[in-house]
Amino acid sequence: MSACEQHRNIDMYEWDFIAVFSDIDLLALGLLNTLKVTSLALLFGIPLGLMLAVSRLSRFKPLSFSASFIIEFFRTTPPLVQLFWFFFALPILIDIRMTPLIASVLTFSIQSSAFFAEIFRGGIQSIDKGQWEGAKAIGMNYWQSMRRIILPQAVKRMIPAFMERSIELLKTTTLVSTVAYTDLMYQANDLAQKTFRPLEVYTVVAVMYFILIFVFSQVSLLIEHRLARSGESTVR
Amino acid sequence: MNTDWLAAAKARCASMQHNWDFATIIQNWPVLMVGLKGTVWIFLVTVVIGLSTGLIVGICRYAKNRWIRWPATALVEIFRNTPVLVQIIWFYYAFPILTGIDVNPFLAAVLGISLNTMAFSAEIYRAGIQSIEPGQWEAGKAIGMTYSQTMRRIILPVALRRILPALTNRGIEVFKMSTLASVVAYVETLSKAKLIADLNYNPIEAYTAVAILFFVVLYPIVQLTYVLERTLRKSDA
CATH class of the missing domain: 1.10.3720.10 (MetI-like)
Structure with a gap:
């Protein structure tokens, strides 16, 4: 085929979105599952991250050392390797029936908790020492000062970094398609094979992801500006 | 009912005593290194x-x-x-x-x-x-x-x-991202590990080895960034 002919063929490519939009409910289900994995990972990841952060800040060396190790390990290994480990390896080690959903939620809860822990730690450490001393002076113990004095102030500073990480998490959940969890990416692969329209399917899905993530990032930017105006420094 | 639960628990205990088989990983080390070369190259x-x-x-x-x-x-x-x-x-x-x-x-x-x-x-x-x-x-x-x-x-x-x-x-981040290339069948560390796991039925060892490999490569670099951040903050102040 000559270059000219080839060129004409490309020009003649007929976009056909009908095949995609007639099966849009499949993609909608995928989108719902993507949001489901993300929110479950947040639900478990946030408390776990807080526990890791507090442990890492602990003066008890074995505790802070093991928390540091967990955090660094999950931050430096690729999420796809972690997902494969939880999906293929863990069920052999402990006798449980592993489903794609459990493996996905497990992986992303732990993975994001490692990142959240560092954000929480930065926030807690950014609070002036005088606040701890003040709390101690009026007779509060460690947990009381943490809960009533430190965390309420730290949380405000953590919000921008926290939201950025949550958006990162939302993007990373596309990996769950590789262990056959029916998220948006998986549904896209499925639909592309069924309709023989990969160009349209993947473009529509990319646009869907873009809108979803773009909206979240704009909201997080808005909140960040609000916080900056209220004179709150941010932690990164 | 009770015995069912007991049998399940026993099976669970038995499977917990997993026979670790790192020998096949060491045997297949050159294969894993071919994968690592692919990872480094795409990185x-x-x-x-x-x-x-x-x-x-x-x-x-x-x-x-x-x-x-x-x-x-x-x-x-x-x-x-x-x-x-x-x-x-x-x-x-x-x-x-x-x-x-x-x-x-x-x-x-x-x-x-x-x-x-x-x-x-x-x-x-x-x-x-x-x-x-x-x-x-x-x-x-x-x-x-x-x-x-x-x-x-x-x-x-x-x-x-x-x-x-x-x-x-x-x-x-990019180094970690390179594992995603395995999804479109580019030969890198993770895809080689999957191959080893499938051939030797040892996913635990294979994927653990890859995780450790990435940790060993990246952990010193992460520490380096901490040092870098501290020195820059000091010299800026």
Whole structure:
């Protein structure tokens, strides 16, 4: 085929979105599952991250050392390797029936908790020492000062970094398609094979992801500006 | 009912005593190293392309001319706000239909990862350039330097020093991202580990080995960024 002919063929490519939009409910289900994995990972990841952060800040060396190790390990290994480990390896080690959903939620809860822990730690450490001393002076113990004095102030500073990480998490959940969890990416692969329209399917899905993530990032930017105006420094 | 539960518990205990089989991993070490070579190769290509094009796009985002600024902004927003896996798969399955260009797994992964890196690093460069006091620009102008001279000789050297930790962090992200190339069947560490796991029925050892491998490679670099951050903070103060 000559270059000219080839060129004409490309020009003649007929976009056909009908095949995609007639099966849009499949993609909608995928989108719902993507949001489901993300929110479950947040639900478990946030408390776990807080526990890791507090442990890492602990003066008890074995505790802070093991928390540091967990955090660094999950931050430096690729999420796809972690997902494969939880999906293929863990069920052999402990006798449980592993489903794609459990493996996905497990992986992303732990993975994001490692990142959240560092954000929480930065926030807690950014609070002036005088606040701890003040709390101690009026007779509060460690947990009381943490809960009533430190965390309420730290949380405000953590919000921008926290939201950025949550958006990162939302993007990373596309990996769950590789262990056959029916998220948006998986549904896209499925639909592309069924309709023989990969160009349209993947473009529509990319646009869907873009809108979803773009909206979240704009909201997080808005909140960040609000916080900056209220004179709150941010932690990164 | 009771015995059922007991049998299950017993089975669970029995399976907990997993016979570790790291021998096959050591036997297959050369295979894993072939994979690591693929990982390092795609990392080098994507990090070089991504960080250099990112600099150009980052400077364009700072341009006064909106016909330069807007396309750069669009590029950054598109690639920052879509998952990198979607980008790789789009380049593998959709891009060839659109353009007629043959895309192999390597090219698809390189396009996806380096454009993603470009978008993220452009924001880092932009933040670095914007962090320089306007006085520096004025000083450059005062001694008769043009825009590009000021940028090259005064602004960039200082900005690059400030953003070095952020760029190193990006590099670490790219190294981890390279595992995604396995999804379009590019040969790298994870795909080799999967092969070893499937052939020897030892997924625990194979995937643990890969996790440790990545940790061993990246952990010293992470520590380096901490040192870098501390020294830069000290020298800035």
